[in-house]
Each structure stands twice: as C-alpha cells, then as structure tokens.
Amino acid sequence: MAQKPINLTAAYGLESPEQSRQLYADWADSYDRSFAEEANYILPEQVARxxxxxxxxxxxxxxxxxxxxxxxxxxxxxxxxxxxTDISPEMLAQALRKDVYRDVIEADLSVGVPVPRATYDGLVSSGTFTHGHVGPEVLPGLLRIAKPAAVFALAVNARFSVTSGFTAALNRLQDGNWIRGLTLPEVAIYGPKATGPHQADKALIAVFSKV
Structure with a gap:
C-alpha cells in the first residue's frame, strides 16, 4: 500500500491520541525518507549534541x-x-530496526510512561513538544521517572513554547527547586537544504537537570 506523504500541517493539527496513532501509523514506513531526508531535519542531532x-x-x-x-x-x-517511548507502535517498529535501542515502550505521555520511579539518568526529546502533540503538562511525569541529577535535553517548537506556556512551566519548576541549571538555546529545526513554509522554523532546547 502506498504511504501517505508527510504533511506537517496535518501533524500540527492533531487533536487526540487516537489521531496521533493513525497519522504516524500511516507515516511510519516512509518517515525517514520522505520527511527527515527531504526536509533536511536536523533537530535530532541538535538535541543529541x-x-x-x-x-x-x-x-x-x-x-x-x-x-x-x-x-x-x-x-x-x-x-x-x-x-x-512513543505512542505509535508502527514508529517504534521502525526505531527497533536501527539497532540502537535496548528496549521500546509504547506509551501515551499524557497517561505516563510505565516504568518505575527514578529509572533514567537522562531524558531527551526531539519532536514531541510541538503543535498538535503534547505540552508542559507531562513534565511532572517525566521528572518522576528521572533519577536525581538526571540530565534533560527537550526540544520545544519555539512558537509552541509561547502558546503552550512551556517556558513558563519550566521556570516554575526551577523556582520550585524541582530542576536546576535551565538553559533554553534556540536552534534551527531544519538544515540549509530545507525548503517550504517551515524551513526557517526554530526550536528551543530545554537543557536542565533534576534536583
């Protein structure tokens, strides 16, 4: 069956977990080729660095x-x-084929990731905190599964950070002594070969550690 083309407008317009599962099920097989490569999507590398x-x-x-x-x-x-971890089993199946993951966990972040408290020394994200996906309401659940002093590097679409109150939520967590060392550098989401209406989009990468 032919795969549907990647459409950021559709992704940014998602309104429910069910819509997310369906959209990414449709995209899973072609995502790397028809989106990441063609759009010169460099945000994952930015987060990792x-x-x-x-x-x-x-x-x-x-x-x-x-x-x-x-x-x-x-x-x-x-x-x-x-x-x-991802809401889409089809996307996780593609991730497993890359042979870099120890385990994959199908989960809806709005419900929580089903692992014990203080499991991880680090948490990263390169495309989840954006329009039509999830916002700062999931941060307490992520802190729950992080060990003390765990390092976070979470990319947040720059426009979404404003409309969702993401930066304000992070500042409240720091003021409440839940996190420390917060920085929010702005980076390009797409590289110089990108074209189209989103080619100049930016992300903030929230880097901090759990207290």
Missing part, C-alpha cells in the same frame, strides 16, 4: 522517539543504553 555537552549519560529515555533518529545520533556519540 546538547545532551552530550551537558554531560548526559545513559540509561537515557528517548521521548516520542518516532523512528529513532535521536537514538541514532546519541549512539554515534557513544551514549548508551537508550530506551525509546
């Missing part, structure tokens, strides 16, 4: 891992072990 620069280490959870592009970037930097 910033995680490494912050002395992040495994075990690390790749949140909203999709087809595993951030996991591949982490693996190239020598960071392991890496687990992946």
């Amino acid at each position: 910033m995680f490494a620069a912050a002395d992040g280490q495994g075990p690390v959870l790749d949140i909203g891992a999709g087809t595993g592009l951030c996991g591949v970037a982490l693996d190239r930097l020598g960071i392991s072990p890496i687990d992946a």
Whole structure:
C-alpha cells in the first residue's frame, strides 16, 4: 500500500491520541525518507549534541522517539543504553530496526510512561513538544521517572513554547527547586537544504537537570 506523504500541517493539527496513532501509523514506513531526508531535519542531532555537552549519560529515555533518529545520533556519540517511548507502535517498529535501542515502550505521555520511579539518568526529546502533540503538562511525569541529577535535553517548537506556556512551566519548576541549571538555546529545526513554509522554523532546547 502506498504511504501517505508527510504533511506537517496535518501533524500540527492533531487533536487526540487516537489521531496521533493513525497519522504516524500511516507515516511510519516512509518517515525517514520522505520527511527527515527531504526536509533536511536536523533537530535530532541538535538535541543529541546538547545532551552530550551537558554531560548526559545513559540509561537515557528517548521521548516520542518516532523512528529513532535521536537514538541514532546519541549512539554515534557513544551514549548508551537508550530506551525509546512513543505512542505509535508502527514508529517504534521502525526505531527497533536501527539497532540502537535496548528496549521500546509504547506509551501515551499524557497517561505516563510505565516504568518505575527514578529509572533514567537522562531524558531527551526531539519532536514531541510541538503543535498538535503534547505540552508542559507531562513534565511532572517525566521528572518522576528521572533519577536525581538526571540530565534533560527537550526540544520545544519555539512558537509552541509561547502558546503552550512551556517556558513558563519550566521556570516554575526551577523556582520550585524541582530542576536546576535551565538553559533554553534556540536552534534551527531544519538544515540549509530545507525548503517550504517551515524551513526557517526554530526550536528551543530545554537543557536542565533534576534536583
């Protein structure tokens, strides 16, 4: 069956977990080729580099891992072990084929990731915190599964950060002494070969550690 073309407008317009599952089921087989390569999608590499620069280490959870592009970037930097979580089993199946993940966990972040407290020394995300996906309401659940001093590197679409209150939520967590060392550098989501209406889109990468 022919795969549907990647359409960021459709992805940004998602309104429910069920819509997310269906959309990414349709995209899974062609995502790397028809989106990541053609759009010159460099955000996963940006996240991995910033995680490494912050002395992040495994075990690390790749949140909203999709087809595993951030996991591949982490693996190239020598960071392991890496687990992946995503709402789409079809995307996780693609991620497993890259042979960089120790385990994959199908989960809806709005419900929580079914692992024990204080499981991970690091958490990364390169495409989940954006329009039509999930927002800052999942941060407490992610902190629950992080060990004390765990390093986070979470990419957040820059426009979405404003409309969702993501940056404000992070600042509240820091003021409440839940996290420390918060920085929010802005990076390009797409590389110089990108074309189209989203080619100049930016992301903030929230780098911090759990107290």
